[in-house]
Amino acid sequence: MKILVTGATGFIGSALCQFLLENKHSVHYLTTSEDKINNTIPNYTGFVWNPSKNQIDLDCLKDVDAIVNLAGHTINCAWTEENKKKILDSRINCSNKLFNALKDNQHQVKSIVNASAIGIYQSSETMVYDESSIDFGTDFLADVCKQWEAANARFETLGIQTAITRFGLILSKDNGVLRELARVVSLGMGANLGNGKQWMSWVHYQEVVQIIYKLLMQQQAGLFNVVAPNAVRQEQFLTLLAAELDKPLWLPNIPEFVIKFGLGKRSALVLSSQHVQPKNLQENNYIFSYPHLSGALKDLYK
Incomplete structure (x- = not known):
């Protein structure tokens, strides 16, 4: 297969592209920077686009x-009004540009897998959500996910099998939240954030790649929560992480108001x-290759 990937130079995008190439597929990727194009790798071809300016190299769709x-712009930044606009606009603009390129031009695309996040669901320490749940949040992240999914659902109107993947907390020792938590725990300064009862629905980053690949190969459509089947509360997550790193977890909980003061709405x-x-x-x-957190952490820190 020949597969077009947006966000290919990001954390999951780069891991996915490597996996696709290893499995003898051809990859086209879109980037906003010509400097990131590396066409020296066989079957890996880059094209420039600028969704905010409605620009795209249509050769990216060939075959x-x-x-x-x-x-999409990273959410791990200060949530200023400017950055919040970037977070939302980058996702909507990219989806809109892809949709219009497919609508207005000849192509042979049969399926698409779109990213979203479990942040669409309402925060709750008691509810359990699956894809049929409609208890959505009203905060910034939930609003971004709702608008993003609405933009991506339109691909169905073009006769394209459309999957929307709601990512949980993606675990990698080199990227994301786990790297930051492990750094603090490694210094012996780990502590529960708030009451520690928050549910953390996590997934190993290699599992994410495998799931996307399966959805592609089977041309699946619909909603998919990309999380391991065994969520844990934050206090259990940190206890297992501290044990894996052979570090104590002895500090008292950091009160919620302190976290909100330091991070604002990003808390x-x-x-x-x-x-x-x-x-x-x-x-x-x-x-699932990694259904339990203990096994996922052992693999990541082996």
């Missing part, structure tokens, strides 16, 4: 069978609670 749309990234189940993946007979 492409499927698309993986992961593009939702560490204080929100979503207990999410991957019902549709399990009903589609996906077998």
